[in-house]
Amino acid sequence: MSLFLRDYLTVVWFGLAAVLLAGLLLGLAAAVRPSHPNREKQMAYESGVDPVGMGWSQSQIRYYVFALLFVIFDVEAVFIFPWAANIERYGVFGLVVMVAFIVLLLDGLVYAWKRGLLRWV
């Protein structure tokens, strides 16, 4: 076996351990716990409230815009944190690049704002 594939052996052991451990714990629990199913218990769990309607329900399209806007800030954070942690090492070059990056990302926010997508209509 080549050195390259050997590295993947770790992954295989890790996967095996995960399956074994999960199987062991769940199996053990199933063996010792009492089982008295009824209608109430088998209902789908929805934040403690009785579920309403079918599984395939339409959701409000407006949330989609917020999901997209969230991505703008999320991506920004992912790259700003490591940069901020080493800001003196990256110096002026890093600052210029980061400002350009933020401006390009904010384009999306400004666009959404000017198009009125931030209003809850």
Added chain:
Amino acid sequence: MIFAGSQSVIAQINQWVAPTIDWHALAPELVLIVGINLVLFIDLSLGAAKKWAMATLTGLVFLAAFIPVVTLAVIGDASREMFDGRYVVDGYSLILKAIFLLAAYVLVLMSQNELEEGGYYQGEFYVLMMCSVLGMVMMTSARDLIAIFVALELLSIPAYMMAAWRKRDSRSNEAGVKYYLLGVFASAVLLYGMSFLYGTTGSTKLTDIGASLVDGDLLGLQVLAVVFVLGGLAFKISAVPFHSWAPDTYEGAPTPVTAFLSVASKAAGFVALMSIVMLALAPANSVVRPMLWVLAALTMTVGNVMALRQTNIVRMLAYSSVSQGGFILMPLVVIGTGNAGDSVLRAVIVYLLIYAFMNLGAFSIVIAVARRTRSGEITSFGGLFGYAPGLAVLMTIFMASLAGIPPLGGWIAKFNVFKTVLDAGDTAAYVLALIGAVNTVIAAAYYMRVLRQVWMAPAPDGDVSPIKVPSSIQAALAITAVGTVLLGVLPGLVLRFGDITDLTGALAR
């Protein structure tokens, strides 16, 4: 051996130094980025009545980005490398940048009226188009797997949206969704192959990968990597058997977008393929060549045979562009045999340039005629010579050029391809050239069928009032027609590109 330079990320940060940026070499990209922001913000503040200005502005941005390309070419330094040779501006990338910017300018001219009259989102369309062109311009300089992948996504993602631009038309939606799903799938396959390449060679830089692959001693994983990378790129250039998205997407998308996909987007796929095959996979020729041979032969033949059966002009042009892709693949098959290095580059680049002119021209005619006839059927071209002789003559030029008839550009393109393949001089190359020759004859049949409608058939609805061609489409037609004819009658003009198409660090020459 595998991760020779592996070090913890924290330790690497302390060795970090700011890369030196060659601003002149990056100028085309920077102009485009500024232009994208400019158009986006001006569009937000303009009233609906002034939206026509967006097309003009976008055209100006493309022309402005052209200026640094010209100055860089005139100065003509050997090559300018940035980021440790991962982003290179050399003769090869400059000529391709020029092709993309020129094609983009013609495409703006073609889209203008369609978008204005359809009341589509003009500002957004041009912003997305510029983003996509930025990706293509970056692709020409990218010499690193990651840079290539970023450029590929930057050019594809806006194109997915542009394909679905007529959002109330279900066929346009279908076009967008099909293109998106298959495009994402292809990207995943490509990325998977790239991860194998990185895993087995320890570098993402194309020339480093080329240096660590050993011909005749490839690992199983490396063979798999080559197959996946070529397969992923074959989707982008719609090579058979990865072409199934192309006809539906081309037919459903708005016609200017179809022209964009079939010319610019496809050419960018070829650029990625060329860079990877010539720089990184040159030692893996024993895998690359048979695979490309099969792809080229299948693409030409299947594309042509399917095009014969089409009755819709856009669908016919879609299959024709699939089969033209097969011809562009042909010279890549003989990479690494004898003295084929330079002429392979030249053959592919010349073909891409001429193909851009003639295909954009053909689509401009389709747009101009469909404005009146409101139909995509080939029969709707009946009697065109009677009421629009100018358009009929131009259509003849473009169709004859696509078929490869001598005094026109398409002939020079095909001539170069066949010459390169035959120069290689082994049996596989001869057989491929034979398949190509047969396909040239088949292709002539369906191009001529359109011309028969144009010159001989009567107008289908008896409406023979002249067609008004908007000035922007007239300009697009003028540029493409002059390009098609000039490159055909003055082939010396084209062959001089051979002098400036050095691909920095290519091993296969």
